[in-house]
Amino acid sequence: MEKVYNPYEDLLTIIDSVAGMLGYEESDYSVIRYPERELKVSVPVEMDDGTIKVFEGYRVHYSTLRGPAKGGIRYHQDVNAEEVKALAGWMAFKCAVVNVPYGGGKGGVKVDPTKLSQKEINRLTRRYTAMILPIIGPEIDIPAPDVGTNADVMAVIMDTYSMFKGHSVPGVVTGKPIQLGGSLGRTEATGRGVMIATREILKKLHMEPKGTPTVIQGMGNVGSQTARLLNELGLKIIAVSDVSTGIYKEDGLNIPEILDFLSVRGTLLKDYKGEGIKFISNKELLELETVVLIPAALENQINEANANDIKAKIIVEAANGPVAVSADPILKDRGILVVPDILANSGGVVVSYFEWVQNIQSLAWEVENVNAELEKVMVKAFEEVYAKSLEKNTTLRNSAYMVALERIVNAKKVRGIFP
Numbered sequence: 001m002e003k004v005y006n007p008y009e010d011l012l013t014i015i016d017s018v019a020g021m022l023g024y025e026e027s028d029y030s031v032i033r034y035p036e037r038e039l040k041v042s043v044p045v046e047m048d049d050g051t052i053k054v055f056e057g058y059r060v061h062y063s064t065l066r067g068p069a070k071g072g073i074r075y076h077q078d079v080n081a082e083e084v085k086a087l088a089g090w091m092a093f094k095c096a097v098v099n100v101p102y103g104g105g106k107g108g109v110k111v112d113p114t115k116l117s118q119k120e121i122n123r124l125t126r127r128y129t130a131m132i133l134p135i136i137g138p139e140i141d142i143p144a145p146d147v148g149t150n151a152d153v154m155a156v157i158m159d160t161y162s163m164f165k166g167h168s169v170p171g172v173v174t175g176k177p178i179q180l181g182g183s184l185g186r187t188e189a190t191g192r193g194v195m196i197a198t199r200e201i202l203k204k205l206h207m208e209p210k211g212t213p214t215v216i217q218g219m220g221n222v223g224s225q226t227a228r229l230l231n232e233l234g235l236k237i238i239a240v241s242d243v244s245t246g247i248y249k250e251d252g253l254n255i256p257e258i259l260d261f262l263s264v265r266g267t268l269l270k271d272y273k274g275e276g277i278k279f280i281s282n283k284e285l286l287e288l289e290t291v292v293l294i295p296a297a298l299e300n301q302i303n304e305a306n307a308n309d310i311k312a313k314i315i316v317e318a319a320n321g322p323v324a325v326s327a328d329p330i331l332k333d334r335g336i337l338v339v340p341d342i343l344a345n346s347g348g349v350v351v352s353y354f355e356w357v358q359n360i361q362s363l364a365w366e367v368e369n370v371n372a373e374l375e376k377v378m379v380k381a382f383e384e385v386y387a388k389s390l391e392k393n394t395t396l397r398n399s400a401y402m403v404a405l406e407r408i409v410n411a412k413k414v415r416g417i418f419p
């Protein structure tokens with residue numbers, strides 16, 4: 001029987017492995033192998049036709065050693081406890097690798113949001129917020145958008161939380177609409193971070209961005225902003241995909257036209273009629289002849305089953321966990337470099353941090369300021385991870401986890417164990 005993919009086991013495997021490489025004893029880091037707090041909630045929703053449906057919801061604080069928990073909320077039919085735990089853990093490592101003063105958290109509801117009306121989504125969001133209310137707050141745990149959620153969902157969470165508190169609390173969520181204290185530059189921040197990571201790895205390999213063949217899986221928030229910024233940088237994007245299909249054009253896709261086409265809510269690539277494009281499956285897309293491959297959809301897209309068929313030279317993980325840990329050694333042996341998710345897609349959480357800082361200080365930064373600060377944080381983190389990989393002669397994933405684990409372990413050491 002095929003082994004069921006468990007992302008939390010992947011997380012533990014990598015934590016144990018890098019802890020060993022750093023020479024830690026188990027008691028130095030055992031605390032970091034367990035989520036601090038897990039909440040499972042039932043979310044009853046009155047549907048438009050008057051029936052009641054009950055959805056499963058979760059919120060996990062993986063670590064609050066370095067600051068409040070921080071992480072997105074996912075609405076997807078595959079959400080489950082193990083996945084939320086893993087995603088929460090990844091957030092703790094992500095916040096540590098870019099050195100923002102947060103721990104890690106994550107939440108989700110097991111629901112296919114495409115099957116719900118806007119009003120049903122609003123009711124679901126309000127009830128879910130009420131159910132997790134005791135463990136969220138600007139100093140406790142600050143949710144943000146993830147797969148299937150967006151700025152509008154954050155606005156509803158902020159409003160619901162504020163109603164319970166009796167006053168507006170913008171700092172309870174990030175990724176909000178600008179009118180509610182959202183930060184300029186937040187929507188594109190994850191994509192901008194992926195662009196910076198891609199640009200920096202090409203620089204280390206002495207490769208010019210201009211004309212570099214690039215493939216992007218997923219055209220949601222992250223994939224589309226990444227496509228726009230890499231296209232502006234001059235990379236040649238030869239294929240992109242969404243859940244409906246992949247599209248391919250050897251001499252480069254017309255990215256502005258595709259983004260314009262996808263800007264209408266609910267539009268899918270299968271209906272795009274660009275000149276000279278070929279429709280391909282997501283499987284074919286991952287296996288294309290290319291220099292850069294950017295998985296920006298879901299986890300476990302590259303695993304033991306297809307790692308030998310990947311032809312890219314560099315994989316930049318825009319999604320969380322798109323390369324299963326079991327695929328890492330295969331890719332390494334084949335000379336394929338992987339820029340890991342906790343570094344490559346951390347732009348979102350960095351600008352979320354800037355948003356929270358602005359909310360707490362009642363300030364609104366200019367977008368140039370946001371982008372310049374993001375650039376500084378991302379380049380510094382990239383350099384630290386790259387230097388560690390040379391020092392320890394290991395993959396960028398291992399070195400990113402080492403940089404992060406050292407920071408978390410050091411925070412635990414100075415705080416001590418209560419009581």
Ligand code: NAD
Pocket residue numbers: 145146147148149190217218219220221222223241242243244282296297298299318319320321345346348349
């Ligand atoms: P999204 O919901 O906006 O977009 C997801 C995209 O993936 C869509 O284009 C969808 O059609 C496509 N997709 C879904 N299932 C697919 C499949 N089976 N095959 C191919 N494509 C598929 O989500 P997003 O916010 O862009 O997030 C994408 C990934 O990036 C997730 O792993 C998320 O955790 C991660 N991430 C997001 C942020 C953020 O700021 N939004 C930050 C860090 C990491």
